[in-house]
Amino acid sequence: MPVYLDEAATAPVRREVLEAMWPHLTGEFANPASRHELGQAAARALDEARVRVAGHLGARPAEILFTSGGTESDNAAIKGIALAEPRGRHVLVGAIEHPAVLESAAWLERLGFEVERIPVDHEGIVVEEALASRLRPDTTLVSIQYANNEVGTVQDIAGLSALAAEHDIPFHTDAVQAAGTLDLNVSRLGVRALSLAGHKLGTPKGIGVLYLRRRTPFEPLIHGGGQQRDRRSGTENVAAAVAMATALDLAASDDIGALTALRDRFIDEVLVQAPESRLTGHATRRLAGNASFVFPGRSGESILLDLERRGVYCSSGSACAAGSDEPSHVLTAMGYDAATAQTAVRFTFGARTDAADVMATARELAAVLRR
Numbered sequence: 001m002p003v004y005l006d007e008a009a010t011a012p013v014r015r016e017v018l019e020a021m022w023p024h025l026t027g028e029f030a031n032p033a034s035r036h037e038l039g040q041a042a043a044r045a046l047d048e049a050r051v052r053v054a055g056h057l058g059a060r061p062a063e064i065l066f067t068s069g070g071t072e073s074d075n076a077a078i079k080g081i082a083l084a085e086p087r088g089r090h091v092l093v094g095a096i097e098h099p100a101v102l103e104s105a106a107w108l109e110r111l112g113f114e115v116e117r118i119p120v121d122h123e124g125i126v127v128e129e130a131l132a133s134r135l136r137p138d139t140t141l142v143s144i145q146y147a148n149n150e151v152g153t154v155q156d157i158a159g160l161s162a163l164a165a166e167h168d169i170p171f172h173t174d175a176v177q178a179a180g181t182l183d184l185n186v187s188r189l190g191v192r193a194l195s196l197a198g199h200k201l202g203t204p205k206g207i208g209v210l211y212l213r214r215r216t217p218f219e220p221l222i223h224g225g226g227q228q229r230d231r232r233s234g235t236e237n238v239a240a241a242v243a244m245a246t247a248l249d250l251a252a253s254d255d256i257g258a259l260t261a262l263r264d265r266f267i268d269e270v271l272v273q274a275p276e277s278r279l280t281g282h283a284t285r286r287l288a289g290n291a292s293f294v295f296p297g298r299s300g301e302s303i304l305l306d307l308e309r310r311g312v313y314c315s316s317g318s319a320c321a322a323g324s325d326e327p328s329h330v331l332t333a334m335g336y337d338a339a340t341a342q343t344a345v346r347f348t349f350g351a352r353t354d355a356a357d358v359m360a361t362a363r364e365l366a367a368v369l370r371r
Contacts, residue, residue: 003357005314007200007289008149008177008348014202020246021204024239031235033227046238052245056252057194058185059211065232066241069208070176070197071100074143076210076221076232077172077193078104081141082113084217085170088138089113092131094155095120095333097145098174102329105143118144122335123282124153132163139164142171146178146189150317150330150346151281152290154182161190170216176200180251180350181259181288192216198240201247207240254351259288266347266358267291273366280331280344289353292317292346294336295369300343306368312361314347 004012024045030038032046047061054061067073078101082091093105095117105115118130126144135142142164147154161171172193175184179196186194193216198207212218212231224233263286270277270293277293295303300316307314317328327341345365349358 002311002313003354003361005312005347005349005353005358005361007350007353008287008346009315010199010205011202011350012352013199013204014247014250016250017203017243017246021239021243024242028238032238033225033235042238046236046241049238049241049245053209053241053248056184056248057211058187060214062229063211063214065210065212065228066236066244067208067210067232068206069199070098070174070195071208072221073176073195073197073208073210074098074100074172074174075104077195077212078141078143079108080218080221080231081170081172081193081216082108083219085140086217087169088136088140090136090139091115092118092134092139092142094118094126094144096124096148096150096153096330097143098149098176101143101145101174113140117333120153120333123285124148124151124280124330124334125282125285126155126160128156128159128163131160135163135167135169137167139167139169142169144171144173146173146175146194147182147287148281148330149177150328150344151292151334152177152286152348153281154178154285154287157189157191165190177287177290179248180254181256186211186213196244198244198247201244201251203240203243203247207237207244209244251351256288256351259349259351262349262353262355262358263288263291266362269359269362270365273362274369276369280334280336287348289349289351290346291348292344294331294340295343295345296340298343298369300345303343303345303365303368306371307361307364310364310368312364314345314361316344317346 030042032043050061164171170192176197192213194211196209199205327338331341
């Protein structure tokens with residue numbers, strides 16, 4: 001059987017999630033806005049899913065918006081808050097953000113906003129002083145990713161958001177990669193907006209969540225029937241909302257300690273088997289299932305192809321940049337030269353990944369590099 005180590009791109013759909021969705025795709029299929037009994041049954045299922053998701057975030061159900069995925073959630077947060085916030089037209093985003101954040105910020109630039117990228121150190125950490133020095137009275141929004149999708153570095157969101165809170169500046173975090181392994185409690189994180197994507201947790205693709213703290217100024221991106229308190233119109237996908245709630249429930253019982261230990265064993269084995277390799281991202285402040293490397297002097301693409309021939313599926317970085325000839329903006333922002341950045345290979349796995357497969361991959365990688 002092939003070994004799938006690309007869960008940062010998407011995770012396998014969990015059987016329990018499909019089973020939870022099935023009734024809402026068959027007998028209980030009605031529109032939750034309909035006033036008849038079938039519609040009201042759908043509305044009750046949607047409300048219950050919203051309550052369950054809110055519970056995992058320590059939020060109010062009314063603060064939960066269901067979206068089509070992480071990209072929409074990021075777009076809605078960046079554009080929706082910036083366009084509605086009256087304090088100014090200055091936006092701060094991390095230098096290693098997902099394209100959904102960076103491109104949303106670039107769109108705001110075309111409308112006359114000033115956008116600054118907050119630099120990171122060689123391990124991908126946003127230094128608090130770097131953020132503090134860029135905060136201004138007219139700063140409209142700060143958006144910093146909770147955990148990076150390429151190198152796995154985890155930010156101190158609570159500390160960073162506290163700096164913005166001193167000036168009453170809205171703070172958004174893209175928590176798409178963090179969900180399932182890191183604390184998502186929005187009060188402890190101190191954020192006013194937070195984005196999630198279901199397919200990183202084992203749902204089918206096409207469902208996301210935007211947490212939006214009440215009274216946060218917000219301009220909706222999608223207008224229409226006024227669903228979700230006029231903040232995101234469109235008939236809600238009840239089955240997908242149930243899937244999202246179920247996936248979060250299941251993730252809460254995963255053994256993250258064992259996953260972290262497996263990650264560390266794998267990293268140690270790769271560094272021993274392939275001494276020319278270099279770990280990218282922070283050695284300890286990283287996602288439990290992320291092990292990312294560069295192999296100076298080698299072709300990352302050729303390594304991927306050779307591993308695939310051996311039945312191992314991984315990636316060179318962000319799935320959204322697949323096929324691009326450009327070096328990773330994440331690695332270049334961290335100080336890697338373009339040539340080294342193009343040697344990157346990322347292995348990402350989850351709590352249900354077979355440990356023997358992961359360790360065997362380290363040996364297959366060593367064999368590929370010896371060729």
